[in-house]
Amino acid sequence: MDRIKIIEVKESIFADNDAEANRIRQALKKDKTFLMNLMSSPGSGKTTTLIRTIDALKDHIRIGVMEADIDSAVDAEKIAETGIPSIQLHTGGMCHLDAGMTEQGLKEIGYENFDLVVLENVGNLVCPAEFDTGAVKNVMILSVPEGHDKPLKYPLIFTVCDALIINKIDVLPYFDFDLDKVKEYAHMRNPKLEIFPISAKTGEGMEAWTDWLKTQVMEWNGND
Amino acid sequence: MHEMGLMDAVLRMVDRIRREQQLGPVRKITLEVGELSGVVPRFLEECYEAVAAGTPFEGTELALEIVPGLARCEDCRSEFRPAGDVLRCPACSGEKLTPIAGKDMTIKEIEVFDPEEQ
Ligand SMILES: Nc1nc2c(ncn2[C@@H]2O[C@H](COP(=O)(O)OP(=O)(O)OP(=O)(O)O)[C@@H](O)[C@H]2O)c(=O)[nH]1
Ligand SMILES: [Mg+2]
Ligand SMILES: [Zn+2]
Numbered sequence: 001m002d003r004i005k006i007i008e009v010k011e012s013i014f015a016d017n018d019a020e021a022n023r024i025r026q027a028l029k030k031d032k033t034f035l036m037n038l039m040s041s042p043g044s045g046k047t048t049t050l051i052r053t054i055d056a057l058k059d060h061i062r063i064g065v066m067e068a069d070i071d072s073a074v075d076a077e078k079i080a081e082t083g084i085p086s087i088q089l090h091t092g093g094m095c096h097l098d099a100g101m102t103e104q105g106l107k108e109i110g111y112e113n114f115d116l117v118v119l120e121n122v123g124n125l126v127c128p129a130e131f132d133t134g135a136v137k138n139v140m141i142l143s144v145p146e147g148h149d150k151p152l153k154y155p156l157i158f159t160v161c162d163a164l165i166i167n168k169i170d171v172l173p174y175f176d177f178d179l180d181k182v183k184e185y186a187h188m189r190n191p192k193l194e195i196f197p198i199s200a201k202t203g204e205g206m207e208a209w210t211d212w213l214k215t216q217v218m219e220w221n222g223n224d
Numbered sequence: 225m226h227e228m229g230l231m232d233a234v235l236r237m238v239d240r241i242r243r244e245q246q247l248g249p250v251r252k253i254t255l256e257v258g259e260l261s262g263v264v265p266r267f268l269e270e271c272y273e274a275v276a277a278g279t280p281f282e283g284t285e286l287a288l289e290i291v292p293g294l295a296r297c298e299d300c301r302s303e304f305r306p307a308g309d310v311l312r313c314p315a316c317s318g319e320k321l322t323p324i325a326g327k328d329m330t331i332k333e334i335e336v337f338d339p340e341e342q
Contacts, residue, residue, distance in 0.1 A: 003338040004251060009241060009331040013230060013255070016237045094229045126262060127226045131233075152311050152319060156262070188298070188320055 017131055020099035024106070024134025031112040032221040035102075035119060036213070037135035039157060042123035044143040045167040047075045048200040050118060054082045056210040061115040061217055066105045068097050068122050075120075085109065089119075096127035099134050106134075116217050125150070129157035136220050137162040144168040144177045151185035158189035163196065165209060170199040227267040230329065231275040238334055239280065252285040252335040258326035259293030260306065293326030 012018075028035055040046050054063055065079050065086035079086045089105045091097060102119060111117050119135060121128040140161045142150055145168065151158045158164070164186055166179065179197060186193055194212060198205035238253055257265055265288050272286045295306045299318030312319055 004335055005247075005338040006333050006335050007241070007245065007247065008333045009238075010333075011237070011331055013234050013237060013329050013331055016240060017233060094232070095226050096229055098229075098233065127229055131229075149311075152321075155323070185319075 014130065014132070017099050020103070021132035021134040024099055024103055025136065028106075028111070028134070028136060029220070033111045033114055034116045034137075034217040034220045035106070035111070035133070035135045036116065037119045037121055037128075037133045037138045038141065039121045039125070039128045039138065039161070040123060040141035040143075041125055041146060044123075044141045044146065045200045046120055046123075046141055047078055049141060049165060049167060049198070050120065051078060051082055052200050052203065052206055053118075053210055053213065054079075054084050056206065057116070057214060058082070058084060060214065062113065064109050064111070064114040064117045065120065066102075066109060066117060067120045068101075091122060094122070094127075095124060096122055096131050097133055098131045102133040102135075115221055116213075125154040125157045129154070129160050132160075137216055139163045139165065141165045141167050142182070144171050144175050147176075148178045148182040148185070151182065151189050155189050158186050158193065161190065161193060163194040163209075163212065166195065166197040167200055169197045169204060170202050227263060228271045228275055230263060231268060231271055234331060235275060235279060235281050237331060241334070242336070247334075248337040248339040250281060250284050250334055250336050252287060253281075254287040254289065254332045254334070256289050256291050256328070256330040256332045258291045258328045260295070260323045260326045261329045263329055265290065289332065291326045291328075294324050295321045296324050297321055 038046060057063060063084050065084055066089050067076060067086060068089040068091050076086060076088060087105060087109050089101060091101060119133060138161045140157055142164060183195055196205060196209040198209055242250060257263055269286060276282050276284060293306055294303055296303050297313035297316060297318045298320035300313060300316040302313060302315045304314055
């Protein structure tokens with residue numbers, strides 16, 4: 001007869017991933033590379049914002065991009081036009097990237113050669129928020145047409161993010177979007193959240209955002 | 225689907241524990257799923273077979289224990305168990321809610337066949 005033994009575990013299902021993410025951060029620190037994890041819903045303006053951000057910073061810091069979007073062949077071409085190295089990550093059909101997949105990507109792109117590596121995560125607000133990728137900072141883009149109640153509907157992503165970009169503010173007059181409310185709701189979830197209202201189309205607000213990012217990169221890499 | 229990624233993380237973690245502790249084959253995995261974890265238990269059950277197929281976990285059993293959710297209203301301080309997608313306090317209709325219990329998903333225990341003779 002087989003005997004059965006019960007092993008008590010009592011650990012979060014994210015425990016192993018979190019440990020690996022911490023190892024990644026240590027390696028990044030040692031090699032002076034800043035990893036930014038960019039999350040949002042599809043169509044919020046990740047690619048447009050990224051291209052403007054690259055244009056503002058590429059003469060000052062060495063930037064690489066890792067894209068996890070499932071159909072981003074088009075996006076990859078647009079990024080390539082900026083002259084910045086980019087690679088495509090393989091999520092194996094998953095709805096998020098975990099620390100293991102991120103680590104593979106970092107090796108493939110040769111992260112030591114960059115000051116800033118941007119990870120464009122899979123486009124949704126639920127799954128990527130749960131898996132720590134090893135990023136130094138998490139950034140979320142919320143666009144005006146998505147509505148101001150997102151922090152109530154998707155609380156987790158607001159608690160794990162360091163910065164919130166509110167994009168497409170050029171269309172504010174056409175939408176029932178309350179900028180003050182979104183700030184209030186988001187700060188309720190995370191009082192330390194930095195909020196940057198921008199228009200990736202007109203360039204409004206971009207400077208505050210890129211200045212913040214540059215400062216974060218410099219501080220982490222130890223050359224401020 | 226979201227639940228597939230979570231199950232995948234669970235199986236990899238159990239496999240790591242099994243190797244480290246040199247345990248026999250797994251018979252059953254018990255998870256605690258918080259009501260406010262955002263996870264749909266039925267989806268976890270439905271995708272389990274597919275995620276386990278072709279791995280050492282094929283044919284093993286999954287058991288789920290639901291941990292009740294509890295939220296606090298920051299306006300009137302009342303605590304309540306949220307139902308469905310309600311985003312408002314039942315007492316004052318406040319929208320500033322903080323989850324205080326049932327947020328997590330945990331591997332509670334695993335049941336293995338003990339290879340040792342009695
Ligand atoms: N009005 C306005 N439109 C914008 C702005 N930023 C992006 N868009 C438009 O929004 C659409 C989506 O922008 P993308 O940059 O491709 O968004 P994305 O998040 O990369 O999209 P996916 O990769 O498909 O998820 C495009 O039509 C952009 O031109 C903005 O600030 N204002
Ligand atoms: Mg894109
Ligand atoms: Zn209340």
